[in-house]
Amino acid sequence: MKQPFASFDDLEDFFTRMASPGIRPGLERIARLLTLLGNPEKSFPAIHIVGTNGKGSTAAFTERILRESGYATALYTSPHLESPAERLLLNGTPLSVEEWSSCAFDVEDALKKDPTLRSDPPTFFEIVTATAFLLCGRFGVDVAVVEAGLGGRLDATNLLGDVRLTLITSISMDHMDFLGDTLESIAAEKFAVMRKGMPALFSGTPASLVPLFRSTANENGAIPNITAELCSCEAIRNDSGELAYTYRINHPALQSPIGRDGNQTGEGAVIPVSTCLRGMYQIENSALAISGALLLASRFQKITTESIRKGIAAARWPGRFETIHSNPPLVLDGGHNPGGVEKLTESLAVVYGGKKIGVVYGCMKDKAYPECLALLRKVCSRLYCVEVPGNPRSARPELLAETARDSGWSPEEISVLHDPLEGIRAACLSNDVVVCCGSLYLIGYVKSRLSLVNKERNE
Numbered sequence: 001m002k003q004p005f006a007s008f009d010d011l012e013d014f015f016t017r018m019a020s021p022g023i024r025p026g027l028e029r030i031a032r033l034l035t036l037l038g039n040p041e042k043s044f045p046a047i048h049i050v051g052t053n054g055k056g057s058t059a060a061f062t063e064r065i066l067r068e069s070g071y072a073t074a075l076y077t078s079p080h081l082e083s084p085a086e087r088l089l090l091n092g093t094p095l096s097v098e099e100w101s102s103c104a105f106d107v108e109d110a111l112k113k114d115p116t117l118r119s120d121p122p123t124f125f126e127i128v129t130a131t132a133f134l135l136c137g138r139f140g141v142d143v144a145v146v147e148a149g150l151g152g153r154l155d156a157t158n159l160l161g162d163v164r165l166t167l168i169t170s171i172s173m174d175h176m177d178f179l180g181d182t183l184e185s186i187a188a189e190k191f192a193v194m195r196k197g198m199p200a201l202f203s204g205t206p207a208s209l210v211p212l213f214r215s216t217a218n219e220n221g222a223i224p225n226i227t228a229e230l231c232s233c234e235a236i237r238n239d240s241g242e243l244a245y246t247y248r249i250n251h252p253a254l255q256s257p258i259g260r261d262g263n264q265t266g267e268g269a270v271i272p273v274s275t276c277l278r279g280m281y282q283i284e285n286s287a288l289a290i291s292g293a294l295l296l297a298s299r300f301q302k303i304t305t306e307s308i309r310k311g312i313a314a315a316r317w318p319g320r321f322e323t324i325h326s327n328p329p330l331v332l333d334g335g336h337n338p339g340g341v342e343k344l345t346e347s348l349a350v351v352y353g354g355k356k357i358g359v360v361y362g363c364m365k366d367k368a369y370p371e372c373l374a375l376l377r378k379v380c381s382r383l384y385c386v387e388v389p390g391n392p393r394s395a396r397p398e399l400l401a402e403t404a405r406d407s408g409w410s411p412e413e414i415s416v417l418h419d420p421l422e423g424i425r426a427a428c429l430s431n432d433v434v435v436c437c438g439s440l441y442l443i444g445y446v447k448s449r450l451s452l453v454n455k456e457r458n459e
Contacts, residue, residue, distance in 0.1 A: 051169025172339025
């Protein structure tokens with residue numbers, strides 16, 4: 001019998017050795033592998049989440065609502081910030097490396113026995129996805145909330161066999177090499193995952209894509225819904241460490257499932273909610289999750305207004321306007337494309353308007369950093385260019401600084417420091433608020449070492 005891996009780093013190395021390198025969109029490899037494993041992707045109901053920005057937060061809200069409703073849940077997301085264990089949570093808890101190892105060895109055996117997959121192995125993401133689906137099946141979850149990796153139509157997660165609801169977050173320009181160079185082509189790849197006879201819910205951002213969403217839903221036989229048509233968000237406040245608002249039902253599609261706990265039901269009914277996730281963009285993400293839960297409630301009948309409120313309040317999602325309460329405050333945000341950075345700057349203006357904000361910025365060299373740097377200049381007064389140590393995709397800080405000057409930053413506002421921790425240290429000395437953003441890889445690197453920074457700041 002094979003011995004389990006000693007750590008998740010060892011498990012990640014094992015997956016990497018089995019996989020073909022790079023990103024290779026397509027479903028042939030993962031479909032063949034899942035068949036060899038007995039099609040675990042068909043053994044559990046799923047909510048599938050696609051989009052450009054907000055997928056992880058929406059997934060976290062949705063999973064926690066279902067968990068607070070009494071369902072055994074799985075949450076599958078990517079990438080991880082600090083440990084591969086984060087990618088799959090069962091009832092909010094990571095599995096042990098021993099549990100992962102058992103299914104990983106089954107995947108290895110399937111790959112070794114098949115000549116086609118030996119000559120053309122699945123990618124890292126495909127292998128991790130197949131292993132996660134195998135774990136979901138073996139643990140017998142009531143429902144899995146699954147975030148797509150890249151795109152949708154050709155993403156490994158699109159082989160889910162029992163999708164009950166498709167949630168589509170905001171869409172913007174990203175991964176153009178794989179998804180197309182127009183907003184419409186990118187949206188088409190994501191809208192393609194909608195399932196026949198099942199509800200699909202689009203955030204409606206941007207509104208220009210709503211006609212394409214409706215036409216694609218009709219072609220697929222899905223039931224289209226737009227968040228803004230189902231609800232409104234009122235009495236918004238962002239203070240005292242939380243974001244709060246009133247969710248109001250505006251559409252009869254949501255009237256019948258709600259009210260089992262004795263609360264008001266039907267059009268005009270309201271659900272007061274609050275969350276510790278303070279980015280203003282979480283209004284859109286949480287409203288998408290709430291609307292999705294109400295659409296699901298006829299099939300998942302333990303969902304109530306109370307479980308929705310508890311789920312939104314209890315949801316956690318690190319690295320998205322995550323605030324480290326220190327002096328000065330440190331905000332960690334994984335915004336890595338213009339759409340995400342624009343939402344970040346809107347939140348900074350609301351929560352920290354009038355404060356001197358320093359931004360520690362590092363990103364991957366294939367991202368649209370000129371646009372991101374120009375957006376950050378609107379609310380930030382100092383820029384500290386860094387890189388993600390050990391990541392060959394990371395853009396050089398010197399290039400970021402040069403680009404920043406072309407994007408409206410003056411030379412005296414820019415520092416080049418390479419090491420993210422050095423950037424944070426420097427930023428803390430001369431700013432009221434410090435923001436670290438540009439890449440989830442950067443946020444993961446910083447989070448795993450924050451204790452060192454905090455210790456130095458407290459000495």
